[in-house]
Amino acid sequence: MGTLNILVGVCLIYVVFLFLIAFAAERAALEGKGGWLRSPLIYTLSLSIYCTAWTFYGAVGYAARSGLEYLTIYIGPSLVMIGWWWLLRKLVRIGRSQRITSIADLISSRYGKSNLLAVGVTVLAVIGTTPYIALQLQSVTVSFDVFSSSYGAELTEAAQGSNALLVAAGLTLFTIVFGTRNLDVNERHHGVVMAVAVEAIVKLFALLAVGIFVVWGLGGGVSETLARIDASEIGQWQMRGDRWATLIFLSGAAFLCLPRMFQVMVVENEAEDHLRTASWAFPAYLMIMSLFVVPIAVVGLDLMPAGSNPDFFVLTVPLATGNDALAMLSFLGGFSSATSMVIVAALALSTMVSNHIVMPIWLSTQSVGASVSGDVRHVVLLSRRISIGAVVFLGYLYFRLSGGGTALASIGLISFAGVAQFLPVLIGGIFWRGATRTGAFVGLTVGFVIWAYTLLLPSFGAGTLVSATMLAEGPMGLGWLRPQAFFGITGMDPLVHAVFWSILLNTMSFFIASLVGFPSPLERLQGAQFVNVFEHSSTPQSWAGSLAQTEDLMVMAQRIIGAREAQNLFEREAKRQGMSGLLPEPSPDFLQRLERELAGSVGAATAHAMIGQIVGGASVSVEDLMAVADETAQMMEYSSKLEAKSEEQARTARQLRQANEKLTLISEQKDSFLSQVSHELRTPMTSIRAFSEILRDSDRLSEDEKIKYSSIIHDEALRLTRLLDDLLDLSVLESGRVNLNMQSGSLKGILDHAVASALTGAGADKMRVMRNATSEDITLHTDLDRLSQVFINLIGNAQKYCDASAPNLRIDVGRSNGALVVDFIDNGRGIPKAEQAVIFEKFSRTGEQKVKGAGLGLAICREIMTRLEGAVEYLPGQGGAAFRVTLPEEVALAAQ
């Protein structure tokens, strides 16, 4: 039991050590001192999460059972790394330039940002990965069990379960702490990667130690061991071509498509040229990992009692030979393999679940605009953390429900076959611009259905999920649909059969559906960006770049926030970083702050895109462009609002100016009117005053003179009264306060009255008036007195101004455009053209002043006719002076 306690203690110390390593790495990265974190070696080591507990323990078991076939699991990825590094480079470049966060993100981005596709991939990835996580938990608990049972302490199932739960909780905690510390724009987790790299070394070291112990300690040296191997069945080459080919393909495909592999290979990638190192270093790592598998298997089979589980030879052989320390190291190796896989898988899956399932749902429940407010980060982090817990718990649940039996052992390859379904869509997406969303959807669906039908469901054993009858005879007796013998082709290995059909039909339907349909514009755009990623993006540099980039950033920042502001910001940052110069290191921390500063001026999306352009070498994604366009639109809207406002102000100014001009004009008119009124009043008053003084002061006046002068005074007094009457009349008419006295009467009667009133006094008999009684026989309904006033005025003017020797006035009544018109035409000289325009103005008098009058008559006429909704105007070209009075149609009641 003491050793068991030590094991627990060592495990705990190891976990604490991992926490410390991860914490140190995070700190170093945060302070920008983590240059060593960005070494290609770390990248290569982090790729080793490919080697899970299934590989660590299971490879020996696999070799013990199936000979050299286990090698395929290593050959596949090695071939990919060596032969397909250009494909990996493209993936990495796309991942960086499009800021891809997961394989689901990559596929959905490529196919027009389809979230449905992302959800599909996420769900399938979770389905494919959950059993795998369960497998890791199982391996930890079983290995612990193996350890303890060798000390005679059989663990109960409950104890196993609680062990697994403890491990799951610990892994969840670790992943949450180092996987969701902050929302790095690039989704890089230095702590996690560092811990994984350390675990990679531990598991390699452990396996090597066991191998060396087996070969030299137990096998008696190299040649001895080789002889043993030759003697063993495992040493025989029993290659089955189809299985080997399928397995190599499958492991290679899984290496590319597994969410956790994508996470370390693409998302966590620091620099593209790390691939160069990894392309030889990782196969070398795999080779070393596989080196001692066969010797351990052979020696284990020889050494261990028959029936012991070869899966745990790595652990049981040292234990059986009393090497507790080595066994403990081996345990730590297995533990490392299991934990690193779970951590990265949980991280990758939680990103997918959170980004493509939780966040869209959360956002859709929020009011518009929540996505741009600041607290989204916290929501994202929370949803990531919950997702991590959920993913690991799902694995634990699967482990408990499946009973931890042998069903798990085959899960590795089944899981591989599942995620391999992503391959056609992935490869097609980055090499074929014609690939469409529909194609991707159809292909994935077909592939996964066939995978589930031919491999996953039967794997639970006949009678659990698939009935034995269906397995043997096909669904509903359709023989060609037998899950393990499509189209009646029997005799194929179930795995080969499943992989062959699922990948073939997946690829075919993907191609056909892509060819049949048309890609949307966004799909085309994204397709071009993905396929031609090398043309679209510059040679990528590390995100945390050189001081030269800082200068570029400085230039850009100066342009946006102003020279002084930018300088202050950069100096402050340099001081914060403890730099001596004025330019800070472009650490992620600084870049984030800078981005925030810039976002205040140009908007978040633009700021991100600009910094990305300089530092990340990233091409601007469509989302960026759209966000930028959105911001631009907002700015344009804002500026057009400003423009409209300034236009409005200009309009107001124009209106004010016009109003002012009008006021000035009115004021001038008022002055001139007052001046004219003054003149018109003073003139008669002058006569009155002069003659009244004469009458008063002169006592020698004759009677005739007295009469004459007092008559003048009388006439001028009347003139004054008339003038005042006219002024008042005009004032009332102009102010619009006039009350119209509407009456009915005949036109003829009004004209009779007007002629009689106007033609009085001297010369009245001289003027001959010509009228037509028939045309005047019209009944009017209007203010008859006012109309009569207009007529009197016009007739009076004719009498006053007509200079013909035999003056006559013709009064014509007629119709013009439906309106009633009354024309007054005399036979005088008429009014000169220049004066026709002003005769209706106040105080305007024409020509020689033979006749007294203030010049208000026509102005009054015009005002009256306006009130009566008619008009009075000068009628040119009639020989003499001619005025036309127009009355609206409704005024004429009846023409009899």
Next chain:
Amino acid sequence: MGKNVLVIEDEPNIIEAISFILSRDGWSVATHSNGHDAVGVVQEAMPDLVILDVMLPGKTGYDILRELRSEDATQGLPVLMLTAKGQVKDREMAERAGASRFMTKPFSNAEVLNAVRELVAG
């Protein structure tokens, strides 16, 4: 010392009043009632004094006065301006045009008589 006064005015009643006042005082009064040919009439009659109205048909009193002042013969001729527009700017305009004296209608008869006497004597 001459006793000839030319009255240029378009209101017949005012002409009659001024004529009466001046005749009674022994002046010989000639009259003219429009602005067109007023300058020519003045130059021909060469009175000792002109009484000039502002608001005349054809040409304003200011224009007539300016023309008179531009001629050598009439440059120093005493001119008494009468206007029915009693504003300050009218007085200024009269002074600028070269009026010897400016009076606003209605005037008192004694005032006119005194002005005429002073201007001719002066």
